[in-house]
Amino acid sequence: MKKLDPKYIPLFATAIVMxxxxxxxxxxxxxxxxxxxxxxxxxxxxxxxxxAMGATFVIISGGIDLSVGSAIAFTSILIAQLLGHHWxxxxxxxxxxxxxxxxxxVQGALIHLFALPAFLVTLGGMFFLRGLSFVLSPESLAxxxxxxxxxxxxxxxxxxxxxxxxxxxxxxxxVVVTIIAAIIAGYTRFGRNIYAIGSSESSAxxxxxxxxxxxxxIYALAGFFSALSGCVATFYMQSGNPASFVGxxxxxIASVAIGGTLLTGGVGFVxxxxxxxxxxxxxxxxxxxQGNLNSWWTRIAAGVLLLLFITLQxxxxxxxx
Amino acid sequence: xxxxxxLEIRGLEKSFPGVxxxxxxxxxxGRGEIHALxxxxxxxxxxxxxxxTGVYNRDGGESRFEGRSIRPRxxxxxxxxxxxxxxxxxxxxxxxSVAENICLGRQTTRLGFVRWHAIRKRAEKALHRLDxxxxxxxxxxxxxxxxxxMVALARALDTSAKLLILDEPTSSLDEREVAELFKVMRKLRxxxxxxxxxxxxxxxxxxxxxRITVLRSGKHVGEYATAQLPRMELIARMIGKDVTEIEKxxxxxxxxxxxxxxxxxxxxxxxxxxxxxxxxxxxxxxxxVVALAGLLGSGRTETAKLIFGADQADSGEIDIEGRPVTxxxxxxxxxxxxxxTTEDRKVDGIIPNLSVRENxxxxxxxxxxxxxxxxRPEQNAxxxxxxxxxxxxxxxxxxxxxxLSGGNQQKVLLGRWLATEPKLFILDEPTRGIDVGAKAExxxxxxxxxxxxxxxxxxxxxxxxxxxxxQRVVVLRDGQKIGELTGxxxxxxxxxxxxxxPTTDSEAVHPAQL
Numbered sequence: 001m002k003k004l005d006p007k008y009i010p011l012f013a014t015a016i017v018m019x020x021x022x023x024x025x026x027x028x029x030x031x032x033x034x035x036x037x038x039x040x041x042x043x044x045x046x047x048x049x050x051x052a053m054g055a056t057f058v059i060i061s062g063g064i065d066l067s068v069g070s071a072i073a074f075t076s077i078l079i080a081q082l083l084g085h086h087w088x089x090x091x092x093x094x095x096x097x098x099x100x101x102x103x104x105x106v107q108g109a110l111i112h113l114f115a116l117p118a119f120l121v122t123l124g125g126m127f128f129l130r131g132l133s134f135v136l137s138p139e140s141l142a143x144x145x146x147x148x149x150x151x152x153x154x155x156x157x158x159x160x161x162x163x164x165x166x167x168x169x170x171x172x173x174x175v176v177v178t179i180i181a182a183i184i185a186g187y188t189r190f191g192r193n194i195y196a197i198g199s200s201e202s203s204a205x206x207x208x209x210x211x212x213x214x215x216x217x218i219y220a221l222a223g224f225f226s227a228l229s230g231c232v233a234t235f236y237m238q239s240g241n242p243a244s245f246v247g248x249x250x251x252x253i254a255s256v257a258i259g260g261t262l263l264t265g266g267v268g269f270v271x272x273x274x275x276x277x278x279x280x281x282x283x284x285x286x287x288x289x290q291g292n293l294n295s296w297w298t299r300i301a302a303g304v305l306l307l308l309f310i311t312l313q314x315x316x317x318x319x320x321x
Numbered sequence: 322x323x324x325x326x327x328l329e330i331r332g333l334e335k336s337f338p339g340v341x342x343x344x345x346x347x348x349x350x351g352r353g354e355i356h357a358l359x360x361x362x363x364x365x366x367x368x369x370x371x372x373x374t375g376v377y378n379r380d381g382g383e384s385r386f387e388g389r390s391i392r393p394r395x396x397x398x399x400x401x402x403x404x405x406x407x408x409x410x411x412x413x414x415x416x417x418s419v420a421e422n423i424c425l426g427r428q429t430t431r432l433g434f435v436r437w438h439a440i441r442k443r444a445e446k447a448l449h450r451l452d453x454x455x456x457x458x459x460x461x462x463x464x465x466x467x468x469x470x471m472v473a474l475a476r477a478l479d480t481s482a483k484l485l486i487l488d489e490p491t492s493s494l495d496e497r498e499v500a501e502l503f504k505v506m507r508k509l510r511x512x513x514x515x516x517x518x519x520x521x522x523x524x525x526x527x528x529x530x531x532r533i534t535v536l537r538s539g540k541h542v543g544e545y546a547t548a549q550l551p552r553m554e555l556i557a558r559m560i561g562k563d564v565t566e567i568e569k570x571x572x573x574x575x576x577x578x579x580x581x582x583x584x585x586x587x588x589x590x591x592x593x594x595x596x597x598x599x600x601x602x603x604x605x606x607x608x609x610v611v612a613l614a615g616l617l618g619s620g621r622t623e624t625a626k627l628i629f630g631a632d633q634a635d636s637g638e639i640d641i642e643g644r645p646v647t648x649x650x651x652x653x654x655x656x657x658x659x660x661x662t663t664e665d666r667k668v669d670g671i672i673p674n675l676s677v678r679e680n681x682x683x684x685x686x687x688x689x690x691x692x693x694x695x696x697r698p699e700q701n702a703x704x705x706x707x708x709x710x711x712x713x714x715x716x717x718x719x720x721x722x723x724x725l726s727g728g729n730q731q732k733v734l735l736g737r738w739l740a741t742e743p744k745l746f747i748l749d750e751p752t753r754g755i756d757v758g759a760k761a762e763x764x765x766x767x768x769x770x771x772x773x774x775x776x777x778x779x780x781x782x783x784x785x786x787x788x789x790x791x792q793r794v795v796v797l798r799d800g801q802k803i804g805e806l807t808g809x810x811x812x813x814x815x816x817x818x819x820x821x822x823p824t825t826d827s828e829a830v831h832p833a834q835l
Contacts, residue, residue, distance in 0.1 A: 007416075007460060187434045189426070192417075196425055199416040206376065206412045207476070208397030208426045266416035 007267060009316045010260035010309065014275045017305070021282040029289045036165050037285065045281040046174035047072065047233040049274060052252040053181040054225030056273045057218050059256050060185070062198040062265025063118040065222045067107065067125035068229070069248035071100060073241065074133040075230020080141035080240030089147040097227045103129070104223015108216035118219075126249070133242035140241040143234060152235050173232045174274075177225070182270040184221075194218055198265025254302060255280055258309050279305065325388060327352045327515045328373075328404075328484055333382035335372055340724070342368040344539045345382070350484065355506060355516045357526045357547070360536035361559055361756035363714070363726035366519050367409075369536070370486055374399040374406045387483070397426070405477035409489035409519075409754070411469040413461055413476070420444035420457035423476045447475035451505050467498040474505065485509065486517045489754065491525060495616045495782070503529050521756055522783075523552055537561055560758040583607060584643050586745050586776040587659075589628065592637035597623040600636050601802040603795060605745060605776040610767060612779045612791035614816050620800035621780045622664055625747045628778070629661040630654045655688055660743035662734050664750045664780070670734050673723035677715050678704035680722045680733050685740040707736030712762065728759025735766065745776040752786060764790055784813040796820060 026033035042049075051068045058065045075096045082092035103125065110121045156166035185191040193214040196204040205211050234240060257263060258279055259272025283301045287293050330348040335341075343365045350356045360366050371377045373384065375393030384391055386402055393399035396406065413422045420441045421428075429439040444457040453471055461469060470490055477485055487506075491499045506516055506529055518530055526533060526547065533550060535542040535558045542558050550558075557563060585604035593600030598620050605611045613621040626632045628639070630648040638645055641657045648654050654661070663670050672680060681704045686695055695703075704718040711732040715725055722733055731751060738746065748767070752760045767790055771777055781787050787794060794811050796804040796819040804819040 183434070189428055189430065189433075189435065192421065192425065192428065192435065195417060196414045199414045200412075203412040203414055204425075206396055206406075206408060207414070208395065208400055210397075210426075266414070 008260075010313050011269050011272045013309070013312055014258060014260055014272050014279070018275050018279050018282065021279060021286065025282065025286050025289065028286075032285070032289055035160065036163065039159075039165060039167060039171060041278065041281045041285055042171040042174055043168040044170075044236065045277050046170035047229045047236060048248065048251055048255065048280075049174040049277040050177045050232055051226055051229035051248065052255040052273050052277055053177055053270065054222035054229075055249070055252040056181065056256050056259070056261055056268055056270055057185070057191075057194055058118070058222050059253070059261050059263060060198045060265060060268035061194045061215065061218050062201070063111070063215075063218065064122065064253070065107075065219065065226075066119065066122040066249050067129055068222075068226050068252050069245040069250075070126045070129035070133065071103070071223065071226035072230040072233055072245045072248060073243070074129040074136070075100065075227045076234050076237070076240035076244070077133045077136045077141065077242045078240070079231065079234050080143050081136050083143055083145040083148075084141060089145060089151075093231055096231065097224060100223045100225075100227020100230070101220055102223070104220040104226070105216060107223065108219030111219060112212050112215045130242075130246075137240070137242060140239055140243070142239045148235070148238055168235075170232050170235050173228070173235075174277075177228065178270060178274045181225075181273075185268075185270045190214060190217060195266060195268075198268075200266070251280065254306050258306060260309075260313070262313065263310075326350060327387060329385045330369075330373070331383045333369065333372060333384070334380040335368055335377060336380060337724070342539050343372070343382075346536065346539070346541045348534055348541070349544065350515050350517060351532070352515055353510055353513045354531040355510055355518055355529050357530040357533040358517055358519045358536070359526065359533055359555065359559055360542075361726075361728075361758050363538070363729070364536040364559070364756075365539040366536055367488065368539075370406065370488055370517070370519065374404060374486065400480050400482070403481070403483040404486065405480050405482035405484070406486040406488065407470070407473045407477055407490055411466065411473055413469060413473055415460075415462035417461060418458050419448075419455065419461055419464065419472055422461050422472055423447055423457075423479050425476075427480070443479065444475065447479045448472075450478055450508075451475055467494050467501075470494065470498075470502070471505075474502075478509075482514070484515050484517065486519075488519045489521065490518075491520060491522060499525065521754065523555065523757070526555070527552065535559055556757055559756070585640075586642060587628070587778075588640040588643075590638045590640075592627065592634050592639060594623070594627055594632055594634050594636075597632065597800055598627055599801040603628075603802070605778055607744070607774045607776050608771055609793065610771050610777040610779050610791045612781065612787040612794045613797055614781075614784065614787050614794050615797035615820060619797040619820075621797055622749055623800065624797065625661065625749050625778065625780060628654070629659060629747060631661070655684075655741070658742070658744040659747065660684070660738035660741060660745070661747040662731075662738060662749060662751060664753065671722050671730050674721055676719045677708065677713065677722055677725070677733055678718040681707050681736045681740060684737045688741055703740055704736075707733075707740065711736050711766065726755075726759075728755035728763075731755055731759070731763065735763070739770075743775065745778065746770065747778045747780075749780045750782065751779075752781060752783070760786070784816055787811075787816065788813055 031037065051072060055065055055068060078096050079092050082095065083089065107121050107125050110116050111118050152169050156168045157172070159165045159167055193204070193209045196207070196209050197211055197214055201211060255276035256273050259269055259276035261268030261272060280302055284298045287295060287298050326349045328350040330346065333343050333346040335343040346365065346369060348369065358366050358369070368377065372379045375395045375398050378394070386404065391402050393402060414425065417425065423444040424440045428435045429443065430436060441457050448455065451471055451474060455468065461472065464472065490502060494502065510516060520526060530547050532544060533547055533555065534544045535555070537559060583606045585606045588604045590602050591600040592603070613624055615621055623632065627634050630650045630653050633649055639648055640646065646657060648657070678700055682695060682700045685703070701718065707713065708715065708718060713732045713736070714729050722730055725733065735751065751763055764786065767777060767779065779790055788811055791811065792807065794806040794816060795802055796806065796816060798820055806815055806819070
């Protein structure tokens, strides 16, 4: 029998924890295992999932992006404003995605061209976009556009008639983005270059990898995914809010780490990140079902789990040498 | 004309802040030849190669490749022109597979999507040219350094290169692996490829090279046919001295063992660690150089680390000056005045961005603790003393150590530990990757320290060096002490014979392929 490559042990552990949490929930609560609960879980966490895909690439490359939460808030309020000014939804989405791409490119260019630390550049981006969100609107804006009131709902794919369960647009976005991200990571030169840079940037340069282009591309992609995450968030919230999603980048980073991606770069798994998002969602759902616990217990559980995972990665990693 | 050279470089200039690294260097490589590029550290070999391969921009001069003027601005452009390079330290991506390392950046794609199957096939083909079969889906970091080196070579071959540059490819290979590499080099030469070979091992130059170009201090000294340049002449050209002077330098020294009655400074009994070092006895006396000899991977470094406390022993005792002690960490070892310079000075030793002074002061300061900060005049005096005593070639004590050549970095490291006045000095490959002149100086230094009464544990892959430097040789194989030689018994042959001698246990047979 072929032995499991040690590289995949964290991923394997993630899968086991995910299944264990799910099985535990199903045993403890009668309705936990229903299709509707699971689909809600995907739909409710879709925007985190989309943002976490961007974070996955950034972290595989050995970088970090702290601007994710602000970028989502900015996107949501921008869409709310544009639709309020009678823009067609398609135009509003296109513009926000373009802005996300552009701002990510600027962050990447600063990081690469001036050799600035990603932590500080994206910290700047985080403040900048948060401030800009409040400039666009100091308060939450509800979105009343017919696209949101009707179309988003009609785009949900019916799965079963009785009980009536549909696969919402948000969850669809999550699934599609995960597949696209997995293809980028595994089957494009760009994706493979990200791994190479994260593992050894100096070697990558000597091997002729276009390090500069790739680095800028990574942050551009992350910016795009943040903006897309903002769009998905508006489907879910039916509003834009400049004060929301504070610290969301940290949830994204936690999902990435739980999914087996090393913060030191070079190793990472797109499906792992998706599982990481689902695990955090499962914890939340479990605590909701439990009913008596304060919702902050979600954070405690997530914290413990994160610590367990990074310890596991270290132990597995050191055994290899 | 058909016999026009493949590569012709004329008047190449390159300077860095404070250093003129290349001053009008010429370099010509013919078709289908193995050409050695020789010179001491700091002679400009690496700079020349990095300019040629587009890592650095040149300041002046011309290079023609296949008759056309070229000026690559990146390693990729050089590769596209037909120049591939295998660097001294393996420059590959540790986390990716063998196959991907061979094809990275030029993967076979269809509609922009990577075709993994085709990549594995290509990698296998490239490895096959090197007579190597291995599982190309293995992660690179799980392969031995020798195999990684071969993977780097396979990568270079995958580009249909016409000129292959090998920058010190043998510095971390053992003899068998080197022989394997040479076989491959000859084969490639037979296929019409030209190879530039940079090495510090003179013997290797005479084994494989057709022609030799010598650089010294950034200048072109000359180009010679290997057969017409005796070894001594070559050394003389490299260090710019007369042949007679060198002969004086390398004369063998007295090999009186330290009086056996002297109490050992260090005595380990039955000392070992599961999975790396079999329990062994070892003693080092003051005024004695004890060498650990053995092939790469025989447990030399592991033994040194065990004694230094970097790894923890799980059996045996250790006595310092006759008293039993425990050494569980390098801090313990330092308390007993044991110093250790590591094999890999880049990773474990120098702190590149700190100055020569700061690098020298480091260990002494650390041993005194953070509250007893050394005052600047004291630091300056200390740095000045060692720069002078060890003849460290640096523009000044405030020069960042990364700007020094390998040999001089090594001297700074020695200075750092000597400042703590150790009683036992463990030197792990102190001469790796440094040039002949610096090697001789370091050997001289070791001998001087020994005469002052220091106990020295010396590790080197170069048997010649072991034979010259040591009073006693402990021979290791597969993490086991298999013999000890003293006095006149010490010669390259006896060491080799000891290593090769059969043991009673059934020996682990090395796989035929590296």
